[in-house]
Amino acid sequence: MSRSAHPGPVDTYTVVPLRHYGLWIGTVISLAIICLIAKSLITNPVFDWPIAGKYLLHPSIMRGLGQTLLLTVTIMFLAITIGTIVAIMRLSPSTILNAFAGAYIWFFRGAPALIQLIFWFNLSMVVREVSITLPFVGTLFTAKTNDFMTPFVSAVVALSLHEAGYMAEIVRAGINSVGKGQTEAAGSLGMTRRMTLWRITLPQAMRFIVPPTGNETINLLKTTSLVTFIAVNDLLYSAQAIYARTFETIPLLMVVMFWYLFVVTILSIGQYFIERYYGRSDIDQGRTLGRILGDTFKTRNRN
């Protein structure tokens, strides 16, 4: 910037900033609310923080947390697998496969998770036993539905199917985001459709699939608290079991809330890095772990 050719009054005026009264009022109200909440949290005896502290690492709370994490991981793994298959069916040239996948998404994504959960838990009312019978050979295998549909299994089945409905849409959008030219190029090189899907389309779709999948994982973690309804020993259920005895309801809910927020925070941090990895700028720096870490902590040398 060059100096003005005509020094003089230009530099002598004082700039008076615009007063944002609305902003000030908002700030004052926010501060007041924060103070009120803080006061209540500290002084209201109902919160009873020492009790909450006592239960924070209680063995049965820890077991519940473990169960919640196990549910989240298992369900997410199954949901991604089923969702990918449904998405591929949805994009198939066969009208029947396409319609089947559409109906799947419509139903399992549309019906409330809690209702699906209770339904699967009560599957034995619909199907008393499962058996495989071959003509001329006889029955190979019989099992009572109640024997294998434990609360945990019902929870996994119900929420996996529900979550897979969401994952199918995410994977489908990801696959659609890869240009038609890529599949044509692969085809012209003699790659089969399956090879093209696994080697060309899906790897490129990943940058669109991963970020929303991170969101879904966080969502699912919280949704698993519904399994309390069918008596799976998850985090919330463990806390309920304690406060049903001791009536220390609020402190235990605080403990549960702490653990959910703790895990969500860790997942959010992980998601941030994964998104950065897949959303790298248009100039690709390569894909090694060293590069990602280097990029994250700004240790990469510039050449």
Next chain:
Amino acid sequence: MAPKPSYLKDLGVPEDSIVFARGVRKSFGSLEVLRGVDLNVPKGTVACIIGPSGSGKSTFLRCINHLEELSGGILLVDGEFIGYDLRNGKLYEVRDRVLCKRRSNIGMVFQSFNLFSHMTALENLTEAPIRVKGVPANEAKDQAYALLKRVGLADKAEFYPRQLSGGQQQRVAIARALAMNPKVLLFDEPTSALDPELVGEVLQVMRDLAKSGMTMIVVTHEIGFAREVGDDLIFMDNGVVAEQGVPKEMIASPKSPRTREFLASVC
């Protein structure tokens, strides 16, 4: 070499034919894009196809490697139906695997390059030879380096497509097609998406390829290239071959009025 199938003689396919089209038709719904294309491209020659947009030249090119299914007529590449098997006077559609095996003999270069954006230039070249032909990885890599050198990009092997200019991307795309050792190379307006100053480097690679005896079919707007490199010039209009001849003669004195009109508009 396997004996030539007997139908070739019945169809009147010349001995040295690589691409042979007779009455090729293609419709998209009610829109008839190709209305009976006849063409023969002998081994080792370069055929340049020109024509106004919508004349069906790109569609015809895509029919050759079965990216588009024919609606009628016959189309043979090195004596083979690409998407079909002829048995007892009927054309049976072939399985994906067979189609892909036959397609691997036909290289294609696209207007928009279509390099695999998640792979380096080198990986773009080795992917299909390793996966489709089962070439050992080391061998594929050596061959890929040699091809990149041939198109003048030996130093760009580890670059991703996004880090390359349009001209460089198209040269990689040509090298990728060559990596499969195709019998014929199809070019779909290979320079149309390029900045003017990048057109030359791609045309130079194509010129060298033509000199090396590669059979090429080039859909192009580069009349200069067609005149210099082409053995045959084909003018397509309204879904048929309107005129065909030796490029120099045809450009100097076109016979059909439509050709004359088109050449006047592009030269």
